Amino acid sequence: MTLPDRSTLSRREYARALVAVGGATALSACLDMSSDENGEENNVPSGTDDPDSLPARQHAWNEFATRDDDGNVEPPAHHVLLPLALTERATADGEPTADARETTESTLRTLERAYEWSTDGLLFTLGYTPSYFERFDEDLPEGVDLPEPAALTSREDPAFDEFDALLHLASNHPEVVLEVEEGLFGDQEEPERNGVVLESDLSAVFERVDENRRTGFVGAGLPAEHTEVSSVPDAVPEDAPFFMGFRSGFDRTQASEDRVTIDDGPFADGTTQHVSSMDIQLEVWFEQENHYQRVSKMFSPEHAAEELVGDVGEELGSDSGLTDERIEATTTDARQEGVVGHAQKAARGREDGDPPLLRRDFNTIDGDRPGLHFVSLQHEIADFVRVREAMTGADLDVASANNGILHYIFVNRRGNYLLPPRGFRALPAANPDA
């Protein structure tokens, strides 16, 4: 693969592009860039030899992240989603072997020794698809809702993640996600970090499904740096943390980690994950809509009329300004205003006023087109489906173009995963208690 041309890109843009390309050469370029800047390699805090000191939940990220002035969690900046398919030799009679389990667990422990469990070090989850669990005779235990992925609107025709597992790597350091991937699956010399050599036989257990490898980024200003990419218009606001120009992930619009965690059974402390990948039509969003129209469609017509949002959402503090009245007004807004907001609609999927989803989505330029990898955690997949149906708003009497942001998003893939607790993260059986 060809590396991006550094001379035409900002540092962060270059880092994004390197993560998107991946591989040993990208890693080496990334390390060069870091050492150029600091005179030495970036200091990435090292991990721990004591696995018991780490949380039982793979998805326990929030307390290991920084928070902004409004108390919102600042998600890691760089993300890689590695789709994995079990190799033949990792299974016997269709089921994973004890060796394969051990290799997987020891690999993940190596990562935990090399990097601090934090956004400044490395955060990761390893999740498993319904296809993976089908190989077992027994079913998933009661209380684990993990259906096959399905198309959720009449206008989409997505492909489905039918491989076995997905490793989500996240860090504020681009070289960390790159070197982990390289250490696990590269054929070059193993990278070394904090005195830990990232050697692993994981490639004996899993093959990367390269065509479905996905990458991305989040953070203020990052989307605006991608205006060199075709289809990313110059109009993306400088401060905007997401492509569509507004903040997201307000603390009070996010489910807590407790809320999304499975409470009992063998997979207690696990959760479910939905990953959908979509194109975003940014040229139309930014070039053809004015700010008023964008705010109406992203939040609610009232947000636009009362100027509640600010340029990129900075006026909103730690919630999206969605009062019960604004949420309830969705149906009326559809008729009276001719337009409804995305956030307003989706909030109709709340239960008892609590948001059911913990979003860990990030923007992407995979395929040289702007897009979004929507990663969301919830107690059960049905929570996601309910919110998505509320967001689709097929019940609303409103033109498709004015139905939130539906006009601008094009879902290409969907996948459902179980994120087991740390104790069962290595090739779990469908029902480990059985």
Place this chain on the structure above:
Amino acid sequence: MQDITPTTDEMEIDRRTLIAQTGAATGVLALAGCLDGDDDEEDEDEDDPDAENGDENGADEDYGDGRPTIEVEDPPNAVYLPTHREAMRMLDPVEAGDMMLGPMLSYPHDFWTIAGSGEDAVERESPDDGRGVHMMFTLWDQQTGTVLPVDDGVQIRVYDGDEQVGSPVSPWSMISQEMGFHFGDNVTLPEDGTYTVEVTIPPLSVRTTGDLAGRLDERVSATFEFEYDDEFRHEVIGGVQYLDEEQWGDRDALEPMDHGDHGEHGDHDGHDDEDHDHEEEHDHNGDHDGHDEHDDHAHVPYSALPRIEEYGGTILATAGDESGVEGVPTAHDSLPRSDDAAILVALFEDGSADAERLSDDGDGDDGSSSAGQYLLVSPRTPYNRVPLADAALSVTVERDGDTIVGPDTALAETLDSEYGIHYGLVVDDAQIETGDSVTVTIDSPPQIARHQGYDTAFLEMPPIEFTVPEQ
């Protein structure tokens, strides 16, 4: 882009031959005055601060700002004549399941999108890039010929070979005077070539009746190809016909274009096509008689609604609206207008064939057994009878101060195989009678994008009161 290569004399070509080959005649524009290099000092070279030739020009060698600008100045808050007729390349219609899709391509140009009803809700869209096309298509049902005038989330993806060009797009549902209801957007194309367009059409979600009930409920797709090259660009620019400047902004509309007609003027009944560049002629009904003949499959149908006399029910009378029109409308011209939208209201009596058809959307909820009267409200453009879709309307029926229906009962947007898109109500728990007052309220105006000439109308639409006349 052609390469610009310094050449030798033998690369010269006979330009007159080329002129002869391509020198197609174009329109005439009465812009004489505005071509005149004016002598005003204020506006010269505004966007040309570093005009290096300036000094050479001398005091009385002022070239002025002789650049004619084709723009309707201060258009009325109504339907108006734009500056020109658009030219486009019509491609052969392709099948998309039970539907047909007629692609049309023009040059990238401005249009207006609507999200809501206030002033801020309207945005004039200019192309992102001068390179590319304004891509449009009309969708219609093969069986009934009905043009599908609703936005359900159609998507297009453009490919150059196997490579996808840019992001997918949900084209806007749009109305234009020449093309009626269609889908369209400006699409940037990086270079000349042959492009493939994949269009996906989700199931129709609007309420359907008649021969459309229970149909068009599957996601379908269609593919067409087109060439983007000099020939195309010259064709769509060269074919533009400018109206006389004095007509720009007049309260009128261009007649529907002759879809699928190759070169010759079609026979618009009631139209004098000889005089294409001047008067917009109306037939005796006061409207433009479009191409509402759907039987010729080579042609792309125009989304004209039926004429007033084609409605079987009772046409409601106007109760004296701002336009001063009163009584039962008998021609398109005499329909009351709300922000220049002509509003036809018809009442179909319980048991009539129309009422039964219109009450039965195949869902069984309000099937013919429970049918009552059917109240049909049909807002349309004032000259070409293009339906105004994706609005929200409600109705209140009163008699001697008592509310019979409502207040503000929502009407359901409905696509009927005979009466097209309209907003309807099955009246099954009351009876509307002669003398009742029927107030139609437009909760939100048609949320459809517009070409020039429709951009200032159908936005802030006041309610209109009708009365049920003597049978």
Place this chain on the structure above:
Amino acid sequence: MTTSRPDSATGNEGDGGRRGLRLATLIVACCLALVAVAFVPAPVGAGDNVASFWFDPEDTDAAAGETFELELVASSHGDLVGDGVDELAVTLEYDAAIFTVTDIEHERMLADGDSDAEIHESEEIDEDAGTLTLEQEREPSGDGAKTTEPMATITFEVASDAPSGNETIEITDSAAILVSDYPQTTFDRDAHVQIDGSATASDADADADADANSDESLADGVPGFTGAIALGGVLAALALAAVARRRD
């Protein structure tokens, strides 16, 4: 649309000039209104906007055996995106028995906004047919030219045996291509030359009057507009033909 005028029109010129002036004033007002609108919204463009070509002066007097210069002025407002034109082409037609083109000086209208831009030029004269085709291309295209400036200065010589009369130098074809490769619709206005025939060649005063009074030229110019859009022929030539000669 050439209207022949009586040779003895001199006596009426004053009145005619004033009437023409009033007309011209109205027209200028109309232009101003349009221009004012045009500067507020996004630039108006291809198909919604035109390029135009005319001569400066549009009306001139010349005596048999003399030479005179006409500036060929090109004007474009650019397109909806705000890009201008990077290629121009014009074909002129004139009575070869009366006029000979003796010099062509290419000017730099196309270099608007980038004084370093090169303009590749070519011209082709058919002396028998009485046609002149000028072509220019800008390199690099950049944002293109959006201005009103001369694209060339052309020197004509009047035949020494030319009879008195009103001659037209007609723009029979013209093209302006935007940076986007889209052509612009073009409008052309012809030039009119009042020839002092060989018999009255010594009467040089009329010449001086005409040159000194630009209002008259302007006024006279109004009815001279042909109103025809010339688009097509030269366009293709532009698109296909490589530029033949570069300016020294």
